[in-house]
Amino acid sequence: MIGEPFANGSSFLHKRDPRIKLIGAAGISLVMALSSSLIPAATGFFLTALLLFISRPDPARVLKRILSVNLFTLFLFLTLPFTYGTGNTTTFFHFSPEGLRMAFLIALKSNGILFCFLALLATSSTAHLGHGLEKLGMPRKLTFLLLFSYRQIFIIHQEYKRLQRAAMLRGFIPANSLHTYRTYGHLFGMTLVKSWNRAERIHQAMLLRGFDGRLIPLNQPSPTGADYSFLILLLSLSLILAGLSFFPLPL
Amino acid sequence: MNKPPLLELRDISYSYPGHNSPLLNDVNLQVTNERIGLIGPNGCGKTTFFQIIMGLLRAQTGEIVLNGKTMEQEKDFRILRRTLGFLFQNSDDQLFSPTVLEDVAFGPLNHGLTPDAAKDISIKTLEHLGLKGFEERITHKLSGGEKKLVALATILSMQPQLLLLDEPSNNLDPATRDRLITILRELNLAHIIISHDLDFLASTCSKLYTLEDGKLSRCEQKQIHSHEHIHPYGNAPHQHGV
Numbered sequence: 001m002i003g004e005p006f007a008n009g010s011s012f013l014h015k016r017d018p019r020i021k022l023i024g025a026a027g028i029s030l031v032m033a034l035s036s037s038l039i040p041a042a043t044g045f046f047l048t049a050l051l052l053f054i055s056r057p058d059p060a061r062v063l064k065r066i067l068s069v070n071l072f073t074l075f076l077f078l079t080l081p082f083t084y085g086t087g088n089t090t091t092f093f094h095f096s097p098e099g100l101r102m103a104f105l106i107a108l109k110s111n112g113i114l115f116c117f118l119a120l121l122a123t124s125s126t127a128h129l130g131h132g133l134e135k136l137g138m139p140r141k142l143t144f145l146l147l148f149s150y151r152q153i154f155i156i157h158q159e160y161k162r163l164q165r166a167a168m169l170r171g172f173i174p175a176n177s178l179h180t181y182r183t184y185g186h187l188f189g190m191t192l193v194k195s196w197n198r199a200e201r202i203h204q205a206m207l208l209r210g211f212d213g214r215l216i217p218l219n220q221p222s223p224t225g226a227d228y229s230f231l232i233l234l235l236s237l238s239l240i241l242a243g244l245s246f247f248p249l250p251l
Numbered sequence: 252m253n254k255p256p257l258l259e260l261r262d263i264s265y266s267y268p269g270h271n272s273p274l275l276n277d278v279n280l281q282v283t284n285e286r287i288g289l290i291g292p293n294g295c296g297k298t299t300f301f302q303i304i305m306g307l308l309r310a311q312t313g314e315i316v317l318n319g320k321t322m323e324q325e326k327d328f329r330i331l332r333r334t335l336g337f338l339f340q341n342s343d344d345q346l347f348s349p350t351v352l353e354d355v356a357f358g359p360l361n362h363g364l365t366p367d368a369a370k371d372i373s374i375k376t377l378e379h380l381g382l383k384g385f386e387e388r389i390t391h392k393l394s395g396g397e398k399k400l401v402a403l404a405t406i407l408s409m410q411p412q413l414l415l416l417d418e419p420s421n422n423l424d425p426a427t428r429d430r431l432i433t434i435l436r437e438l439n440l441a442h443i444i445i446s447h448d449l450d451f452l453a454s455t456c457s458k459l460y461t462l463e464d465g466k467l468s469r470c471e472q473k474q475i476h477s478h479e480h481i482h483p484y485g486n487a488p489h490q491h492g493v
Contacts, residue, residue, distance in 0.1 A: 127349050151347060154391065201344035204307050208332050209409065210361030218356050218366050 005061050006122035013055040016230055017223040018124040018132030024234030025120040029113045031241045038101070040244035041108040047237055048115035055119045062118065069114050073107040120234075126150045131217040144215060155198065160191045255319030256281040257413060257441065258304070258335070263313035264465075265296070265303055274299055275310070276465030282413060287443045288452035290470075291462035297445045298340065300462065301415045305337050333362065336411035340418045342398035343391070351377070351393075351401050352386040358409040369408075376408040377401075380434060396427035403434070414442040420451040 007014075013021070032044045052062070077100075084099025121129060127147060134143040164187060174180050223231075260280045266273040274296035291297050302308040304315060306328030315322045317331050339345045348354035352373055359369035377385055380400050385393075393401060399419065406414065416435075420428050428451065435442065435455045446452050452459060459470035 125349070127353075148347075151349065155343070198344060201339070201341070202347050204302075205339060205345045205347065206357075207307070208305060208337050209358035209405065210329070210332065211357075212361065216360040216366070218353050218360065218370060220366055 004122075004125050006055070006057050006118060007125045009056060009123060011054060011056045011123070013051070013119055014123045015226075016123075017221065017227045018128045019136055020223055020227045020231045020234075021120040021124060022129065022132050022136060024231060024238075025116055027235055027238035028116050028120075028241070031238045032109050032112050032116070035109065035241065035245050036105070037245060038105055038108070040241050041105055041112065043244060044241050045108045045112040045115070047241075048112045048119065051119035052115040055123050057118060057122075065114060065118065066111065069110055070107070073103070073110060076103040076106055127217075128219075131215075134215075140214060144213075147215065152195070152199070152202075156191065156195045159194050159198070160187065163187050163190055163194075255316070256283045257318060258282045259314075259316040260304070261314040261316065263300075263303060263310045263315070265299060265308065265310045273465045275303070275462075275467075278313070278462075278465075278467045280460075280467060282441055282443065284441045285458055286441065286456045288456035288459045289443055289445045289462060290447065290449070290452070290459065291445075295462050296465065297462055298417055301337055301417055301443075301445070304415060305335060306331060333409065334411060335413045335415060336406035336409060338403055338406055338414065338416045338419055340421065342395070342402040345402040345405065346390040346393075346398060348390060350386065351382070351388045351390055351404075354390055354401065355404045355408045358405060362409065372410075373404075373408050376404045380404050380407070381430070396423050399423060399427070399431070400434075403431075407438075412441065414438075414440055416442060416444045416446075418446055418448075419444060420446060420448045 028044065028048065032041065032048075035041050035044065080103040081096055081099040082094055084096045084102055124132070127150075130143050130147040130150075133146070134140060167183060167187065172183060174184075258281070260278055263275055263278040264273050265275040278300070289297060289300075299308060303310050306315070306322060306325070315331070317327075317334060320327070322328055322331055346354050348357055352370070355373035355376060356366075356369040359372050360366065364372070374386065377383060380403065382397075382400055382404060385397070385401065388397075390398070390401065403419075419431060423431065432451065432454050435444075442455075444452060444456060460467055461470060
């Protein structure tokens with residue numbers, strides 16, 4: 001259900017320490033989210049596209065992600081140019097270039113942040129990101145929650161599917177009826193109860209193996225020289241992008 | 252002075268809240284290096300019995316004694332859990348890490364081994380169980396038999412002195428079941444096995460107990476007898492008593 005299709009690879013970005021990538025992604029996406037003019041947004045867009053290119057992802061999968069994000073920006077392009085701005089709103093048809101510019105800016109920013117996350121975060125597995133976050137000082141409980149939600153959602157989904165199949169096999173066909181709603185209520189309730197029981201058994205299994213609230217990662221590589229250089233590069237990029245916002249630029 | 256037994260249960264009684272008849276009633280047992288099989292009807296408290304031994308449930312009366320020391324608090328049971336390994340009935344409850352290697356190394360890491368040492372012992376355990384090359388496999392995508400063997404590996408990597416196995420041969424195909432029998436015979440570890448599979452118990456245990464109506468009782472010694480049985484895969488040649 002939840003795969004990590006981008007995490008397997010051997011590009012330069014895949015080999016970087018997750019901590020470095022987390023800091024870099026936070027820096028770049030923050031600057032991009034706050035930029036309010038086209039030039040920094042466009043520069044950021046091209047830089048993150050370059051990063052994504054370096055990570056050598058599967059083009060079909062990237063396209064799918066781009067499409068799903070741009071479904072939202074499409075709506076902005078359809079509405080903003082005709083609704084944005086003050087001034088002449090009394091006429092029936094109203095076109096605002098300012099609105100078009102705004103839609104364009106949002107599209108650049110959201111795609112840039114998407115590229116940045118695909119290139120930097122999706123190239124690490126969730127487990128590595130979780131441990132990276134913990135080492136960066138995120139509270140242990142939150143790391144634990146992240147890692148276990150990721151692992152358990154899959155199992156809960158399987159449990160739900162199994163119940164749903166059992167219902168289907170006994171002739172249950174969803175319809176707009178009280179019987180359907182009641183059945184779904186039972187399915188959800190039963191999934192909840194079963195997941196709870198399973199969580200308890202897994203907790204027992206962990207206690208039996210000496211778990212004391214701390215997840216110890218098996219691989220603990222330290223950042224290398226390449227990692228630090230890459231961090232400096234990412235942070236300088238963020239600074240340059242941020243700096244561009246302070247210059248009086250034409251767009 | 253005699254060395255105390257590895258594990259001793261003294262007058263263990265347990266009943267679920269709201270139930271009148273106790274599930275376990277003054278159960279006594281001593282284990283040092285025996286290989287024990289435990290039989291009993293469904294719902295007679297066999298799994299509860301294991302959970303009590305491991306300190307996951309607390310008996311209402313009675314004592315659990317490990318190497319002569321009575322287990323009282325959670326702290327004591329933490330020590331006990333390093334010595335005893337419990338294989339769950341359902342391997343899905345036992346495997347929770349993304350990859351096989353991470354799961355097998357989980358126990359050793361918690362016991363304070365360095366990542367390198369934990370990795371080392373995990374790989375050795377997997378190799379020993381014939382699971383070489385499974386290190387990076389995803390745990391929830393393994394087959395039922397593979398899950399059972401990996402779950403066993405997660406326990407063996409903690410180097411226990413006594414294994415508690417809860418219906419280990421359930422849902423295993425004949426080949427995996429035979430493999431498990433061979434592994435258990437070669438391990439040379441004390442164990443208590445809960446099972447309804449009498450042939451499995453006969454080939455892995457030297458003592459049999461039954462748990463019925465809350466009482467644990469020793470069965471007669473094994474007797475040579477003949478019985479009718481079905482062979483899987485009908486006409487294939489086979490041997491008895493190997």
